[in-house]
Structure formats: structure tokens, C-alpha cells
Amino acid sequence: MRYLELNFIKMHGCGNDFVIIDCRENAIQLSNEEIQLLCNRRVGIGCDQLVFINSKKTEKPTAHLNFWNTDGSSSDTCGNATRCVASLLFEETSNSELYLETDHTEILCKRDTNSKISVNMGKPRIGWSEIPLSKKIETLYLPLEGNPTASNFGNPHCSFFVNNIEKYKIEKFGPIIENNQLFPRKTNVQLVEVIDRRNIVMRVWERGSGVTLASGSSSCAAVDSGIRRNLLDKSVNVKVDGGELLVEKKDDGVWLTGPTKHVFSGIFTLIRNKT
Numbered sequence: 001m002r003y004l005e006l007n008f009i010k011m012h013g014c015g016n017d018f019v020i021i022d023c024r025e026n027a028i029q030l031s032n033e034e035i036q037l038l039c040n041r042r043v044g045i046g047c048d049q050l051v052f053i054n055s056k057k058t059e060k061p062t063a064h065l066n067f068w069n070t071d072g073s074s075s076d077t078c079g080n081a082t083r084c085v086a087s088l089l090f091e092e093t094s095n096s097e098l099y100l101e102t103d104h105t106e107i108l109c110k111r112d113t114n115s116k117i118s119v120n121m122g123k124p125r126i127g128w129s130e131i132p133l134s135k136k137i138e139t140l141y142l143p144l145e146g147n148p149t150a151s152n153f154g155n156p157h158c159s160f161f162v163n164n165i166e167k168y169k170i171e172k173f174g175p176i177i178e179n180n181q182l183f184p185r186k187t188n189v190q191l192v193e194v195i196d197r198r199n200i201v202m203r204v205w206e207r208g209s210g211v212t213l214a215s216g217s218s219s220c221a222a223v224d225s226g227i228r229r230n231l232l233d234k235s236v237n238v239k240v241d242g243g244e245l246l247v248e249k250k251d252d253g254v255w256l257t258g259p260t261k262h263v264f265s266g267i268f269t270l271i272r273n274k275t
Contacts, residue, residue, distance in 0.1 A: 004270040010263040013080035015213025015242020019047040024055045032072030039070040048212045051081045061101040062089050069208030077154025079216020079256045083117040087260040118257040121220045125152040134184050149225035156187040157221035165193040174205025192222045197233045213242030220254045223247040
């Protein structure tokens with residue numbers, strides 16, 4: 001037997017929880033099965049996503065981030081995870097701004113005087129091939145029951161606008177939409193109830209993870225889709241199962257703001273068979 005000790009930090013943003021491992025000094029490679037184990041709430045640590053903080057690849061960012069879903073698949077981005085990591089890295093600097101990079105983009109992060117963390121999630125991609133969809137169609141009203149709106153904020157998103165969110169069970173139709181043939185890379189699924197032009201209620205099914213108490217990129221997708229449909233203003237409070245987030249559409253991109261919480265830290269010992 002071989003043993004690998006992993007120092008980790010458990011954090012959450014509005015209940016959207018993460019296991020974060022700092023790999024800047026020692027690079028780590030995990031198998032899909034090991035990622036699934038760490039994310040498992042019964043036999044592992046438990047989380048919505050696993051996050052690696054890696055050494056930066058370019059000059060400006062503080063660090064490079066990689067994200068992993070509970071099924072072991074990779075995720076292109078995660079707004080709440082980025083906010084949590086930014087909160088950690090702000091402890092290493094007196095600056096009020098820093099950049100983090102992913103495999104696809106650089107993300108500007110800010111902290112305010114109330115210790116809330118904001119991240120610029122960039123501008124949405126709304127073309128059918130950018131999301132991507134499997135065929136060339138209009139993305140504002142998809143040809144699915146409920147006529148949802150599709151967009152991409154690092155991950156594909158499908159937002160359903162409903163009148164009474166309590167009537168719908170996202171646990172049932174979330175995986176059906178996630179795996180619909182219209183989405184070749186699968187998709188996050190949002191149920192959205194508009195309270196007024198500055199307030200919505202949202203529930204989330206995340207591809208590769210399932211139901212989560214919150215999702216940063218889903219919040220951005222829901223608000224941007226509501227703006228495209230002329231249902232919302234450009235600054236919207238998003239009430240999710242785990243709390244409340246603020247989404248603001250500005251000239252430089254869509255900003256996500258909310259609290260972060262350090263839950264606990266520890267060491268997880270992986271047992272590896274000799275090969």
C-alpha cells in the first residue's frame with residue numbers, strides 16, 4: 001500500500017461547498033475514482049466540487065485554478081469556488097484586487113469592506129455554437145417544453161422561467177435536461193422565478209454534481225437570461241437554497257458577489273495500491 005496525505009480546506013459560498021487543495025508547492029494528480037472519493041459525503045470529505053490551486057501559468061494572476069465535479073469530470077469554471085479561493089488568497093496580500101486564471105480565462109476578484117468577495121464572470125456567450133448546442137437554433141427560446149434560454153458562463157446553462165418554483169422538482173427533470181441531445185457537453189439547469197425586476201428565486205441542477213444549494217455561474221446565467229428576455233434589471237438579488245447572491249451586469253462583464261465561509265481544514269489520507 002502507498003499513502004498520500006492531502007492537506008485540504010473546506011469552504012462554501014451560500015451552501016455551495018468545496019474541498020480546496022493548494023498544489024502550488026507540490027503538484028498533485030488524482031484519478032477519477034480518487035476525485036469521486038474525496039467528494040463523497042459518506043466515505044470521503046464531501047463537496048459539490050473539488051478545487052486545485054496551482055501555480056500560475058502567466059504573469060498577472062496570483063494562481064491557476066482547476067475544478068472537478070463529484071463524478072470525476074472536469075469543470076471549466078465555478079463562480080462560488082473562485083470566490084472562496086480568492087477569499088483565501090486575499091489573506092496573503094493587503095491588496096483589494098487580484099486575478100485568478102483557469103484553463104480558459106483570467107478572472108478579476110475584489111473584496112469589499114464587509115468581507116464579501118466579488119468576481120467578474122465575464123461576458124456571456126449566447127451563440128448556439130458557443131454554448132454549445134448540437135444544432136443551429138435561436139438560444140433565447142429553445143424548442144424544449146417551457147422554452148428555456150441557453151447561455152454559457154464558462155459552463156453551458158439552460159434557464160427555465162416559471163411562475164411558481166415550488167411546483168417543480170428539479171431533482172427529476174434536471175438530469176433529463178442535463179443529458180438532452182441538444183447539449184453535446186451537457187448543461188447546468190436553472191429553475192427561475194422572477195419576484196420583481198431586481199429579485200429572483202433560483203434552484204440549480206449542476207452537470208456532473210446534481211442539486212446544489214447555490215451556483216455562481218448559474219446565478220449569472222439566470223440573471224443574464226432574464227435581462228435578455230426583458231424580465232430583469234441589471235442588478236439582481238438571487239435567492240438560492242443556501243442564501244443570497246448579487247449579480248450585476250456591467251460594461252466589463254457580469255459580476256457575482258456574496259459571502260464565503262471557511263468551514264474546517266484537515267488532512268485526508270488516500271490509500272493507493274502498489275502498481
